[in-house]
Amino acid sequence: MLTNPLHRIGALIALVLTTASPALAADARFDSHFTGATLRIDYDHVGTSGEEHVALDRLRVEGPWPGSRTQLLDPLNRGAYLVEMVDLADQRLLYTRGFASIYGEWETTAEARRAWRSIQEAVRVPEPRRPVQIRLRKRQADMSFREISAFVVDPASRFVERPPLPERQPWAIQEKGAPADHVDLLILGDGYTAEEMETYRADATRAAEAIFSEEPFRSRRDDFNVWALPTPAPIAGVSRPRVGLFRDSPLGASYNTFDSERYVLSLQDRRWRDAAAAAPYDFVLLLVNERKYGGGGIYGLYSTAAAHSTFVPYLIVHEFGHHFAGLGDEYYTSDVAYEELGATRTEPWEPNLTALGDPESLKWGDLVAAGTPLPTPWSKEEFEERSHAIQERRRALRAADAPEEELEALFREEREVMTALLGEEEHAGAVGAFEGAGYEAHGLYRPAADCIMFTRDEVGFCDVCARAIEQVIDLYSE
Numbered sequence: 001m002l003t004n005p006l007h008r009i010g011a012l013i014a015l016v017l018t019t020a021s022p023a024l025a026a027d028a029r030f031d032s033h034f035t036g037a038t039l040r041i042d043y044d045h046v047g048t049s050g051e052e053h054v055a056l057d058r059l060r061v062e063g064p065w066p067g068s069r070t071q072l073l074d075p076l077n078r079g080a081y082l083v084e085m086v087d088l089a090d091q092r093l094l095y096t097r098g099f100a101s102i103y104g105e106w107e108t109t110a111e112a113r114r115a116w117r118s119i120q121e122a123v124r125v126p127e128p129r130r131p132v133q134i135r136l137r138k139r140q141a142d143m144s145f146r147e148i149s150a151f152v153v154d155p156a157s158r159f160v161e162r163p164p165l166p167e168r169q170p171w172a173i174q175e176k177g178a179p180a181d182h183v184d185l186l187i188l189g190d191g192y193t194a195e196e197m198e199t200y201r202a203d204a205t206r207a208a209e210a211i212f213s214e215e216p217f218r219s220r221r222d223d224f225n226v227w228a229l230p231t232p233a234p235i236a237g238v239s240r241p242r243v244g245l246f247r248d249s250p251l252g253a254s255y256n257t258f259d260s261e262r263y264v265l266s267l268q269d270r271r272w273r274d275a276a277a278a279a280p281y282d283f284v285l286l287l288v289n290e291r292k293y294g295g296g297g298i299y300g301l302y303s304t305a306a307a308h309s310t311f312v313p314y315l316i317v318h319e320f321g322h323h324f325a326g327l328g329d330e331y332y333t334s335d336v337a338y339e340e341l342g343a344t345r346t347e348p349w350e351p352n353l354t355a356l357g358d359p360e361s362l363k364w365g366d367l368v369a370a371g372t373p374l375p376t377p378w379s380k381e382e383f384e385e386r387s388h389a390i391q392e393r394r395r396a397l398r399a400a401d402a403p404e405e406e407l408e409a410l411f412r413e414e415r416e417v418m419t420a421l422l423g424e425e426e427h428a429g430a431v432g433a434f435e436g437a438g439y440e441a442h443g444l445y446r447p448a449a450d451c452i453m454f455t456r457d458e459v460g461f462c463d464v465c466a467r468a469i470e471q472v473i474d475l476y477s478e
């Protein structure tokens with residue numbers, strides 16, 4: 001019989017606390033400030049490209065805190081936003097976490113220059129025992145943070161909702177230990193009907209295998225719990241507004257986010273989070289029951305992937321790289337919905353992108369072998385020529401509304417050409433600074449000639465991306 005792991009965690013914690021051990025000193029510190037539950041703060045992020053506001057919506061206590069009880073302050077300095085929790089009595093910083101948001105991407109689109117928009121967001125923090133101030137801060141061009149919102153949360157208030165945990169039971173795809181010292185990955189499925197729950201279960205298992213087939217996830221597999229949670233849909237599939245297809249899927253996932261053909265996100269934050277509350281989770285992978293190539297990934301929020309695309313292993317791993325470690329896209333020749341920032345580019349916060357202001361202080365400089373030139377030469381012109389030719393054919397396929405198989409065939413051809421081209425580089429496999437990254441042909445650099453954040457080639461993560469991933473695993477598993 002399945003038991004809800006949320007209840008099991010509670011039992012485990014109670015058991016552990018009755019045993020005296022010096023190793024538990026940090027846990028005791030956690031217990032003096034936090035109840036052990038999770039507090040979810042729902043808000044609306046509202047604005048234009050020029051101004052933004054945060055409007056509090058709902059405070060809600062969810063299951064046991066699945067994150068670390070010892071690493072409460074985020075040392076990674078990633079993400080466009082930062083949440084801070086401060087003890088109201090002594091101003092002590094209790095918890096911080098960097099994250100990115102859908103709003104943060106939307107505000108860089110053309111739409112944000114002519115219209116206001118409201119996007120649902122939430123942060124999950126350990127529930128404090130005493131009143132705290134929650135501060136939301138936004139990263140500035142100089143990498144510092146500016147406060148965009150601050151409010152007091154009194155956990156004793158009747159405005160903090162304490163609903164019963166959802167009835168649904170998560171399945172353990174793999175369970176390696178207590179959520180507090182393991183990364184808890186929840187794999188949700190959207191657009192699967194009740195009859196398709198076995199398909200969802202198989203897709204979720206396959207998705208986990210895709211992640212654990214790549215380093216550094218493979219070596220660190222035992223640091224992960226992986227959960228799945230059934231959320232049956234009335235009809236199969238998710239929305240595709242560009243072809244007039246709207247489906248009321250349980251988690252609200254949809255293609256065409258920001259009008260981009262293959263960008264899949266859920267803007268229904270409350271909806272998927274209410275469902276997810278039945279499982280312990282630090283990270284979320286949302287599979288959509290679709291064949292059409294598409295996905296997305298936001299640091300600290302979730303990543304998505306079309307479960308039945310031929311390219312699903314790539315989609316899952318690449319998008320999960322965005323979500324899990326805040327990795328930036330290393331590619332720059334695709335059509336994307338963001339406005340070009342041009343030569344005014346300042347240093348990005350993403351750990352695998354740099355403006356290379358001063359090669360001496362390159363943020364991954366310790367991984368560059370002596371003698372590797374910075375910037376690092378590569379066959380950029382030849383790559384761009386071939387890439388643009390493929391982009392053109394891709395646009396023609398889209399214009400002709402060609403079947404998915406034709407796009408997949410083009411991707412396979414591209415993979416063959418690019419794997420060969422980039423694999424023969426003088427500095428192939430080395431860490432350097434290769435110009436062309438983050439949607440910019442000039443002024444932004446990536447760490448390696450090839451990487452799963454750059455192409456669909458089967459080359460895995462470059463050394464810089466791999467280290468950035470390991471640092472997040474450490475943050476949730478120690």
Ligand SMILES: [Zn+2]
Pocket residue numbers: 330352447448451452453454461462463464465
């Ligand atoms: Zn990389």
